[in-house]
Amino acid sequence: MSQNYSLAVEASASSKRRIALIGAFLMVSTVALLYSRSEPASALPIQASKPAIPNLGPIASPRMDIGQNVVAAALTTPEANDWTKIIVAPRQSLSNIFESQGLPADNWMQITRLGGDSTRLQRIRAGDQLNLKITSGQLAELSYAYDETHTLSIRRKGAGFEAATITATLERRNNESAGVIRSSLFADGHKAGLSDRMILEFADIFGYDIDFAQDLQEGDRFAVIFDQLYKEGKKIREGDILAAEFVNQGHVYRAVRYVDGEGRSSYYTPDGQSLRRAFIRTPVDFARISSGFNLRRFHPILNVIRAHKGVDYAAAIGTPVHATGDGKVEFVGVKGGYGNVLIIQHGSQYETVYGHLSRFQTGLRVGARVRQGQTVAYVGRTGLATAPHLHYEFRVNGVHQNPVTVPLPRSIPLNPQLVAQFRAQARPLVAKIEALNNRRFASLSR
Ligand SMILES: [Zn+2]
Structure with a gap:
């Protein structure tokens, strides 16, 4: 038996039909889905589905005619009451569970030694579900759906156990x-x-x-x-x-x-x-504008009229600052009144500037690529700043624009070669x- 318990059955060559047979053996009933290629594809293709509890019992030989034998296989499915469903309690381990079911310690020890996906059983969490089939006080089968599409299945083989992982398609x-x-x-x-x-x-x-x-x-x-x-x-x-x-x-x-x-x-x-869009509007979340873009502003520290070619966002020291667009770091360091400043270049036309920072994201250096929305630095009050805030500038072809009102370009459209298909x-x-x-x-x- 391979890693996959689903049966792929190939009918006689003359009929030129390939039938994938997926036995979905459930607690109560057996569902067999037949998908024939000779039939027109339906709008909603039937996909392989994973058995909640796999039938690892007698399965008819891989080469068989469909129809009669499917039913025969179905009839040999174990009774629903062979299985014990266990919901893992907080701090419960596999050994606890086996003990509570009266199973000998060597059962879980052997399973632990199987390796591969079986090691997931050592990391079970509260709320996980295990299904056990116990025969004469010994574990016969175990099934554990560890995520939406994978089920670990363990069954007895001789004196030990064997494991397989069943993958489902949604x-x-x-x-x-x-x-x-x-x-x-x-x-x-x-x-x-x-x-x-x-x-x-x-x-x-x-x-x-x-x-x-x-x-x-x-x-x-x-x-x-x-x-x-x-x-x-x-x-x-x-x-x-x-x-x-x-x-x-x-x-x-x-x-x-x-x-x-x-x-x-x-x-x-x-x-x-x-x-x-190529840019998001604001580099800090939940911040208020404490000083807008103003080409004739009275500077609070320098006491002179001086253009404010950016927007100030008041925020607590340490508030994350996000890159407003994809780009490349052009400058990272200290620069006059800006204090700690980061300048990002976006293509050949755009630049964004982030000033008065308390610190930069670790590893950020000139030439580094940044993504839109990525945290690149943290709000501070370095340089000429009376209170913690981010000073943010938006430059188009070297000219300062009001970041709040500048029309933001759309992101790259779909590749022209793909447009027709799209x-x-x-x-x-x-x-x-x-x-x-x-x-x-x-x-x-x-
Ligand atoms: Zn400012």
Whole structure:
């Protein structure tokens, strides 16, 4: 028996059919899924699912005809009551559990020595579930689903045990939801059946365009198409948002997910523009502006009129400062009135400056690459500063701009070679979401 207990059965060559047979042996019943390649692919492909409790008992020979023998195999599945389900209690170890089940100590000792994935049993945590099958006071089988898609399965072999890890694929099903804003995105999102996580993701997707705290208006509409993940036909959790729409004050914003060749996902407008911007607006969270951009400001320390070519954010010493865009460190160190200052270069046109810092992120040196949102330094009051704050500048082609109002460029759009493919992928989702929002709207305005 291989590492995988699923059976791949190949029918006779003449029929040219390959049938993957996945026995999902559950507590009560046996489910066998048959997937034949000769049949047209369904909209929702059937995927291998992992048995909650694997049948490690008699399995018919790998070469067999489908149909009759499947049933025969199913009938030999052990009775549900052979298994004891154990929920691990706080501070409980495998030896405690075996002891409580009256199993001899050499059982868990042998398992501990199996190595590989079996070592996970030495790190079980409160709330984990183990399934044990005990025969004549000895462990016959053990199954431990240590995450969503992996189950460690141990069974007796001669005088010892053998272990295998069963990997499951989750099935994705499309789900959709739409609603109208009456009070807040959270309240109305919940009303439409969306989870907190979904709502946060939704807000994140449109976060560069819409300020959900300020810009929301009663009557705004939202619609989402998202994945729901199923294992063995049972919903386990929500997956990713595939497409989303928000109609804010009559303006329609749309987003469609795209996964690149390296598995990284981003959201784009249906015509391939990035929804992200090259910069985030503010480098510190939850800080208030203590001094704005002002070309004729009376300087509090120097007592002269002097342009304030940046924005000051009042924040406690040690508050993390984030890089507002991807870039390269151009300067890190002390510079006159700036005190500890960090200058980041973003492409050939943009520069951002962070002054009066208490300290820099360790390892930050000239030439180092930084990512948007990365913590690069901490608020301080070095240089000419009367109180702890971050002095932040935004320069475009060497000219200081007001960081609060400067139009922020969009992130890099989708590679032109991919746009056609993306649009083709996006079209049905956009049509679906449009219909969803319109239908919802029509029913409400009736
Ligand atoms: Zn300043």
